[in-house]
Amino acid sequence: MIYNFSDYINEMKRANKLVVQPRMGFGTLDKMKQGLLAVANCNAPTIGTLTLDSYTRVNDFISPKIALDSHQEINGFPIVTHGAIATRELLDGIVADKFAVQVRHGTALPVEIIKVLLAAGINATEGGPISYCLPYSRLPIENAISAWATCCELLASSREKGIINHLESFAGCMLGQLCPPSLLLALGILEGIFFKRHGLVSVSLSYAQGPSAEQDLSALAALHVLANEYLSDIDWHIVVYTYMGVFPKTIAGASEIIKTSAQIAKIGNAQRLIVKTPAEAFRIPTIEENVKSLELAYSASKNLENNNNLAIDLEEQEIIYHQARFLVESVLDLHCSLNKGLQIAFKKGYLDVPYCLHQNNKNLTRSVIDSRGYLQWAETGNLPFSQDYLNDFSKRKIPITSDGFLFMLGFVQHKYDNVKSE
Amino acid sequence: MKQRTVLSTLPSDSHSWNLVYLQLLLEELGHEVINVGTCVPIDVLIKKCHESRPNNLVISSVNGHGHLDGMKMILAMKKYPMLKGIRVVIGGKLGTQGCDSKDYAEKLLRAGFDAVFSEKEIPEFISLMNEDTKNNNQKIAL
């Protein structure tokens, strides 16, 4: 029997422990079970993950079967193809004390997936109408919004049976890199409000580690304030993701960025950390690599003495807070229905994710990494900011070459790989 | 002659930074680029090729399903003789095991790709893209 996700988080919160969780998903039932068992028995407070494959994410339930029948590896666990009964059996076979699991997928139209995970007895998943559409799909936002509204209502309906289901917003990541923190926070809060309006009572807000630890801590502090303002009537916590962009290639660099993410999470008062592995830059990690990284991250969260003097930059916290709050309010003002408001916001470019190719994203905004390593707006497109919120960067246009673009994408990778190979 | 290039990924792949990068690169080489975006269904891709009569079709995939879906795509494309003159290449991280995309090259080349690149072979890709295609598609009126 799997444990309730939010109960586990709240127990660990009282025990002052950071919960660590992998991004792990394998094609076959056998391997998935081995993976979950290894996570359950690892030397840290963990939550198990079923990361779904990318065929399932586009509602193609046939291709996983063809691939598995011919012994080809796929990039995750095809929950719909295996079905609710087989998935439930798999989970029932995991005998572990207080083990909760979450399904992580990346699906714009997830009704089928949600039905199967609920039928399999799972009580936590991840997503959102914007954060699971823009980075994962070419379908219109409008369709994702209505599908996610249905899914929220499905998840909320278990309350009649006394079950609280948990939903995490993926908005703290967006495309994994180069999205300024204020937009990540605004999208997360908007998705949190969306979840709440559609009946959920337990949610989490995410934030992905960026190029600067100081900026990350400032953003996390701002996120706490915003969550208290907008979601104080439901159960919420913050989840940090180890860096989601182009990852360090050396073992030393990868270990260092993983440890830093754990310290940011702990100091920034997050309850949970989604951990990557040193295989990230190359391939899907093994079970052993996942377990090792979880243990590394958890132990780093307990050793805050050598934390390289991580500290909040109060000025940056102010900027992030005001920009984010301004975006949230601008969108809420557009329409009394948030479902409509979100659509209008993207149409007007009030919400606009840098470099995102999705058809409903204006793609007029640009970001840049400044000399402090902070992620900044370089071009704000139609974002409704008033001039006071902006800095010099956002007033100049920068042309970008393919080499310059790769350099910017590789900034974090180089930062960590170089420090460690000196 | 300015080359026209359709740039795309495959049905299950939503990674887009690779596409943004390759578009910048191809434009620097003087190509006119039609970037079809992410998670492109095979029929949408084939339609795009009919519409825009490109010299090149460049497929980039990094999610690990590229060798499986690349195969499906190239077999589907063969059913359309009008698309025959297009130079079709694929590259990226084509499998999930971290092995070189070259490991899949033989099969993919046999199925009809004109070139298969590992993720490191940008220089090789550039020299091929600088070569003119013998494409006579342009002359076929629609």
Ligand code: B12
């Ligand atoms: C950012 C990112 C994401 C973002 C993507 C957002 C977006 N819309 O783009 C998010 C978080 C949403 C995401 C999701 C997923 N991702 Co991802 N992602 C990454 C990450 C961290 C960076 C990718 C990146 O931005 N690279 C920058 C670009 C410029 O580099 P590139 O893509 O590698 O392309 C270069 C070369 O490969 C080459 N190249 C690429 N294509 C071509 C084509 C030709 C012709 C040529 C010549 C060269 C070439 O040239 C480029 C420049 O050098 C990588 C790991 C890493 N590299 O650190 C994983 C990674 C690519 N993701 C992976 C996976 C599996 C997924 C998921 C399925 C989730 C999961 N199971 O982990 C989902 C599903 C998405 C889907 N439906 O496809 C795997 C792929 C595994 C594999 N192939 O073995 C990786 C390697 C991570 C890992 N180790 O597990 N991801």
